[in-house]
Amino acid sequence: xxxxxxxVNGEARVLEVDTRTTLLDALREHLHLTxxxxxxxxxxxxxxxxxxxxxxxxxxxxxxxxxxxxxMTTIEGxxxxxxxxxxxxxxxxxxxxxxxxxxxxxxxxxxxxxxxxKAGIPSHASADLNALPQAxxxxxxxxxxxxxxxxxAYSNIVDAITEVAGRKA
Amino acid sequence: MRSFTYxxxxxxxxxxxxASRIEGAKFIAGGTNLLDLMKxxxxxxxxxxxxxxxxxxxxxxxxxxxxxxxxxxxNTDLAADPRVRRDYGLLSRALLAxxxxxxxxxxxxxxxxxxxxxxxxxxxxxxxxNKRRPGSGCAAIGxxxxxxxxxxxxxxxxxxxxxxxxxxxxxxxxxxxxxRPDGSVQSVPIAExxxxxxxxxxxxxxxxxxxLITAVKLPKPIGGxxxxxxxxxxxxxxxxxxxxxxxxxxxxxxxxxxxxVAHKPWRVEAAEAEMPRGANAVTEQLLAGAKPTDENAFxxxxxxxxxxxxxxxxxx
Numbered sequence: 001x002x003x004x005x006x007x008v009n010g011e012a013r014v015l016e017v018d019t020r021t022t023l024l025d026a027l028r029e030h031l032h033l034t035x036x037x038x039x040x041x042x043x044x045x046x047x048x049x050x051x052x053x054x055x056x057x058x059x060x061x062x063x064x065x066x067x068x069x070x071x072m073t074t075i076e077g078x079x080x081x082x083x084x085x086x087x088x089x090x091x092x093x094x095x096x097x098x099x100x101x102x103x104x105x106x107x108x109x110x111x112x113x114x115x116x117x118k119a120g121i122p123s124h125a126s127a128d129l130n131a132l133p134q135a136x137x138x139x140x141x142x143x144x145x146x147x148x149x150x151x152x153a154y155s156n157i158v159d160a161i162t163e164v165a166g167r168k169a
Numbered sequence: 170m171r172s173f174t175y176x177x178x179x180x181x182x183x184x185x186x187x188a189s190r191i192e193g194a195k196f197i198a199g200g201t202n203l204l205d206l207m208k209x210x211x212x213x214x215x216x217x218x219x220x221x222x223x224x225x226x227x228x229x230x231x232x233x234x235x236x237x238x239x240x241x242x243x244n245t246d247l248a249a250d251p252r253v254r255r256d257y258g259l260l261s262r263a264l265l266a267x268x269x270x271x272x273x274x275x276x277x278x279x280x281x282x283x284x285x286x287x288x289x290x291x292x293x294x295x296x297x298x299n300k301r302r303p304g305s306g307c308a309a310i311g312x313x314x315x316x317x318x319x320x321x322x323x324x325x326x327x328x329x330x331x332x333x334x335x336x337x338x339x340x341x342x343x344x345x346x347x348x349r350p351d352g353s354v355q356s357v358p359i360a361e362x363x364x365x366x367x368x369x370x371x372x373x374x375x376x377x378x379x380x381l382i383t384a385v386k387l388p389k390p391i392g393g394x395x396x397x398x399x400x401x402x403x404x405x406x407x408x409x410x411x412x413x414x415x416x417x418x419x420x421x422x423x424x425x426x427x428x429x430v431a432h433k434p435w436r437v438e439a440a441e442a443e444m445p446r447g448a449n450a451v452t453e454q455l456l457a458g459a460k461p462t463d464e465n466a467f468x469x470x471x472x473x474x475x476x477x478x479x480x481x482x483x484x485x
Contacts, residue, residue: 002175019175019217022204042205043272055245055274061201062275065175066219113270121249124265124405129254145405146269 006070008033009077017064024048026064027074035075035104039148046147049105049112050074056112058146075104078111087111090160098151106147110161113143117165135165170207177219181348181383184218189350189379191216196381198241199275201268202284209294211285211301225383228252234389237346240279240382244268244334247278257387258395259414263337266399269406279382282335282345282362283374286328286432287408288317299325300370314462316410319469320431322460326370330363330433336414337397339434340426344386350379356386363433370432393418394483398475399428411471417483421445425476427455430468448477 005014008031015030024041027033027050036059039047043061050059051073079085084092087107097103117133125142126133133139140158149157178184188194193215197203206212225239228250236252247253248264268276290296290308297306309317309327317327338359345362347355362374376382393416401407409429417423423444426436440454452473461469 019173020170041208043201046269046271049271056271057275058201058271061204061272063175063197063200063204063217066197066200066221068177109271116245116270119249121245122254122261122265123270124262126265129258129261130251142405143270145403146271 002065004065004068006067006072008072009074015064019063019065021064022060023050023052023062023064023067023072024059027059027072030064033074033076036108037101037104039102039105044148045102045105046109047102047105049108049147051108051112054112054115056109073108075108078107085111087160087164090163091157094156094160094163095153096157096160097149097153102147102149102151106144106149106157109144109147110157110164113140113161114165116143135162135167137162140165171210171213171215173214174216175219176216177222179222181220181223181225181381182352184220184223185348185350185379185381186352187218187379188381194218194379196220198277198280199243200280201272201275202280206285209292211292211294220381223383231386236387238278238385238387240277240384242278244273244276244278244281245270247334248273256390257337257341259340259397259416260334260337260387262395262397263333263399263412263414266397266409266412267333278334278385281332282338282382282385284332285373287331288328289313291328300328300366300373303369303371310462313464315464316408316429317462317465318431319459319461319465320435320456321365322432323366323368323370325368326366326432327462328366328370328432329429330373330431331408332434333397333399333409333412333428335359335363336412336426336428336434338385338387339436340414340416340424342388344388345382346384346386347376347380347382349377354383355380359385359434360436366432373432391416393423396479396482398479398482400471400475411468411475413472413475413479415476415479415483417444417480421480423483425451425455425479427472430472444480448473448480451476 037047039045041060043058048060125138195214197217226241229237248261296308343359345357399409399412412428414426443450
């Protein structure tokens, strides 16, 4: 067992965990923040995506003990039913899901994607590596490729992100 | 996952010495490949040495006019660095062609170099695999081998190295800097980092046990048009069937390295001499001695066509 302290959605948390505990299991099983989902548990589906120190990561492929002092945001920290984050509201408006299981990961990923574009981080879809990337459909599809949706709501997901990015869907 | 003890290393030399002293110890940085393999009990370390606190996360300009990339620089940061984008576009492009945004945010430069193969038989613990269990045999030979090596493979193993970044670094003549458990500092040209499988496919690099990669050095920029062309089954987030990393000068000369075809990035200097004569001549040299299986023979024409597309793009 190891002790680790980090902040989740602005709240300081201290945990005593087996070293094997992934960040995903710490969030779900220890802190009961079950918005973050376990899909494949191997970094292939993106359902477990959370934002750590401003960056989206797969919480299933990192150990809780490796996050001493970090600040993380889960879907619960983005918004709640009575106070939705603009990305959550856009997913509702554009019907960016069917079963909803991948949705928390999609939304955490989408929020971070728009920050990455703003920060000028290029992608495989960027024609010019040295130009500022734009939130085009091609860019969003490429950047969201680490989030799988079994129901195939992709086109509505792109519409939702496009709206939050301030572009015409 | 098997249980393990955990420590945070403070200095590279201490980390290397702990890794050689403690039986079953492994370094962990991004963890995106290691934890995946630990969950499947393909990797079973008894002790993890977390190297994330080692302050190896900077990209510095070298006195020779190149770059020294810290081992812990994340793939996202390396691809987005303005100097890399401007002078080593091939490296940015290769990184951005690999994995997903989430994985690139975690994955490190050294971890990317040392990631394990994605051979499905290496991953399936019910199957024999000489890399996972030396001496048990190779289920890929005679199995589904569409993704496997066509060059440099052996009777023991036909796995490929999965890294896109390593292909770019091979074409860029990068050097890997390390520290050994005895505290000595080494400098290994990337051409000498990877081994072919031979009879010991479980030994993938020339690093000694406990040796820690601290940085990757790039020589000063050589200009030219930088292209990384990755051919895969999906448009994004898939490993290469074949990839070509190329630097093409205005006179048509340059460098070429291949991914997805061997146990290491594949580069043949004699093939590069043929570049002004076109893809066909280059392919003939690059693929000399190729031994495809029935299922991956398509990679031979695919290499030529991909090279052809890359050279056409370089002329635009």
